[in-house]
Amino acid sequence: MIGPRYTPLAASLPATVPFVGPETQERARGRLFRARLGANESLFGPSPRAVAAMTLAASDVWMYGDPEIHELRAAIAADHGVAPANVTVGEGIDGLLGCLVRLLVAPGDPVVTSDGAYPTFGFHVAGFGGVLHKVPYRGPHEDPEALVDMARKVGAKLVYLANPDNPMGSHHPAATVLAMIEALPPGTLLVLDEAYVELAPEGTAPKIAAEDPRVIRFRTFSKAHGMAGLRVGYAIAAAPLIAAFDKVRNHFGVGRIAQAGALAALADRDWLAEVQTQVALSREGIAAIARGCGLVPLPSATNFVTIDCGGDGTFARAVLKALIDRDIFVRMPFVAPHDRCIRVSCGRAAELDAFAQALPEALAAASAGGGV
Amino acid sequence: MIGPRYTPLAASLPATVPFVGPETQERARGRLFRARLGANESLFGPSPRAVAAMTLAASDVWMYGDPEIHELRAAIAADHGVAPANVTVGEGIDGLLGCLVRLLVAPGDPVVTSDGAYPTFGFHVAGFGGVLHKVPYRGPHEDPEALVDMARKVGAKLVYLANPDNPMGSHHPAATVLAMIEALPPGTLLVLDEAYVELAPEGTAPKIAAEDPRVIRFRTFSKAHGMAGLRVGYAIAAAPLIAAFDKVRNHFGVGRIAQAGALAALADRDWLAEVQTQVALSREGIAAIARGCGLVPLPSATNFVTIDCGGDGTFARAVLKALIDRDIFVRMPFVAPHDRCIRVSCGRAAELDAFAQALPEALAAASAGGGV
The missing domain is CATH 3.90.1150.10 (Aspartate Aminotransferase, domain 1)
Structure with missing residues (x-):
């Protein structure tokens, strides 16, 4: 056999x-x-209000979660001043990164990150056969200029930046990220991982136009919102890129308790x-x-x-x-x-x-x- | 831009x-x-005991779930008389099917299913570029002989059978499934979707040797266990195939509440x-x-x-x-x-x-x- x-x-x-x-x-x-x-x-x-919402949802868990994740996406969109069509929600940033890499990276395609940055991004790139090009940090900071230079040199489809950075805890001000976006070579998408940004100084998260096709930003309920074990992350990007996630995502993957908990957490300022x-x-x-x-x-x-x-x-x-x-x-x-x-x-x-x-x-x- | x-x-x-x-x-x-x-x-x-377990876990949701899903896999393994190495747990059967197809199906690879069978399987096959060959049902039943014949004809990597069947509600007795396994052409893996099998007559689920490399069976907590919105499914197969899921799965994708709820549900006979x-x-x-x-x-x-x-x-x-x-x-x-x-x-x-x-x-x- x-x-x-x-x-x-x-x-x-x-x-x-x-x-x-x-x-x-x-x-x-x-x-x-x-x-x-x-x-x-x-x-x-987690927020006590989120715990209450999850507890209520536990009895309703016989129902599939809304595959459009309508309420949560609407709340996130309102929070960010974008349209729901600019928001997709997935099984943590990890799950969303997997979808993104799948959409863009075929075997041999070049991708750029920093040497020592979040390993799960590299796991996904390797998992779809991409070739990861790494640049060194500059001290405790990821180096936007070096990342952009390498992206240009190899023709990268994706360049990854975590701001704030894990594992170093450092951050760049918004202006540095905006300058990086302006410097990106055409056709390179910035993967802006903002998992920790709610814990960073004011002025760390840049204002990015909802339909800017050069960047996709990721947020999560795992860190500041205290719900790592719930598995809810989201991405904000131009509507066509967000729509492309529907081609590959696990449509019922964000369950009923997860949607209820995240919605309540978002409301509990x-x-x-x-x-x-x-x-x-x-x-x-x-x-x-x-x-x-x-x-x-x-x-x-x-x-x-x-x-x-x-x-x-x-x-x-x-x-x-x-x-x-x-x-x-x-x-x-x-x-x-x-x-x-x-x-x-x-x-x-x-x-x-x-x-x-x-x-x-x-x-x-x-x-x-x-x-x- | x-x-x-x-x-x-x-x-x-x-x-x-x-x-x-x-x-x-x-x-x-x-x-x-x-x-x-x-x-x-x-x-x-869901089981009231599962609701209690999920409620307890809601306060602990600041912790990531165990990425090895150790306790739940051990309990499932004991339930089925196999080793934990024969069990993987994922974000519903949907999520697991996506991983399986990704592991086996490259663009152009042939896959066989029944015309009118579970569409999400076809979604995944198309999503990885596979070519889906469909055979008709025989009355309200999927037709194992026709599936095997087509698998042999096209050299299918995967052949899908849901037993019991969705959307027709029909089932084959275990002996028919075992005969199908024996008739499979070499190198064709049977994807045996048993989402509903706890609700079928005794004698529907075949006894399959844990290390049989010809079949992978899928179960879920979404149907009889009443937790569709929790997103927990599992697969049982030979250890090498189960290990391969680690190459591509979202390792933290089954969260803390999900693991706790499924474990309690499994225990509540x-x-x-x-x-x-x-x-x-x-x-x-x-x-x-x-x-x-x-x-x-x-x-x-x-x-x-x-x-x-x-x-x-x-x-x-x-x-x-x-x-x-x-x-x-x-x-x-x-x-x-x-x-x-x-x-x-x-x-x-x-x-x-x-x-x-x-x-x-x-x-x-x-x-x-x-x-x-």
Whole structure:
């Protein structure tokens, strides 16, 4: 009996998982984490109004969600001053990025990103056979000029920019992004990932005309809205590009609870403001803990703080391991020179206390040779 | 400014939506449906234990779901007597079908299905450039011999069989499916869609060895488990094929509430038994209503009854329209000769009463010339 005949592309792909979940680590360790600070989830939780809406929707879950996602798209459109035809909603930014790449990238097509930027974007590009060209960061920032230069050089169909950036927490002001859009070569689409932008300083999100064909921006309910486990993200772009998503998307993929929760979260501006305040305080707290240990916290426009451990990647990996051994779930950038850092998500007092307790021990353990 | 450069395949695709949701119709009509009997949802609702689990999970939704979906996969594996490595979970059968087609179907690759079978499968095949070869039903049944013959003739990579069948409600006994598997040409994978199988007679689901490389079976929490709006389906197949899904799936796509709800539903055998009882009663009720109007209800192994309206497609479409005009949401098969039928989902007494009231009026209206 012979097995399935995969496409040549599928046969060539590794069974990569872009991220290992903390649950996988907990199962391997046989012990739960004390502080879940590795996945840039919002430990401040979802809006109570969103929880109420999801609870109500749980009993209605026998019904498929509206495949047009009409109410949520209308609310998002109103929030952004665009038309519903400029908005599509999908299973997180991850799911939407997959659709976008599928629409534009055939085997061999060039795509540009930064070396060390969000790996799931690269996962999708590889998954559709695209060729990823990477440019280095400039310090802790993605480098818009280098991205545009590379896009021009290789004729990129897509160029990816996260603003604010993950994993570094840095950001560019709106004017820099607008200048990047103006400099794009013809036929290169800017993939502007704004997953963290609600947590960035005023003036980070550029004003972009709804029908500008040069850019598609992505937002999510996973970060500031505290609903990573709900899987709702959205894209804003020119209507023809948004309509193209209907060619390939999983039309019932955003379910009934997801639509209800996101709609309620979007309406709860007080909760968002509260989270913004708590995140700002928590960033200060993490930075103070880092400084207290003689480390350098990088400025953050997100719900995490990237901390320069002051050594090389080997040292930072040892610190990370020692933190995990102490039941603190954190992650770190994959790529040098950023892999001198660890990345710590904002949390409440309890988690920050646990981190404050573990960090000096972890640094001592790492300095002593990487052991526990 | 030039826009995005789509792939030739994406540019060629229509922006088809396989199904129009009842919400879309309600918005167009400016009026809600009285009875939602068109989408084969379970009007008996989800397990109360699943509702409780989803409610609990709503507050935890700030956390990403486990990307390995470990607990749910383990529970499904135990339920089926296979290993967790034989199980993958995705965003409904729709989402899983999309991944499967992506793994196997490159532009021009042949795929076989029945003319009038589940359109979303065809949507995915077209979406990856596959060529769909269709064979007719034999009466109300999909025709396994014809499917296998066509698969051999065209060298199909995939052949699709829904057992029980949607939209006809018919089923084959397990032995027929097993014979079909034995007859498959080498290198053709059977896509066995068992979305409705929990509602079919004992002996419908065949026993298939976990590592049989010739077949992948799909199940869902959307039908008997009453959670269509949660978006959880699963596939059971040989471990190498299951592992291949990791190459392309949206790893965080099944969220925290979805995993919790499905796990609780799977454990609630009493609720499943109750739904099975209610569905059987409701099928009888729908059949009696149809017979009372002089129509012929087809035998059903699902949570819907397909009713032969006794005329041609034009007449059945007029009946459908007249039912919708009377606020009864039903659907019908798309393809002749099945489009002589309408398809009515099982419901509670209130919905069946509404249908019983509307059907004679709708038939009269259709007979009078298709008007209201």
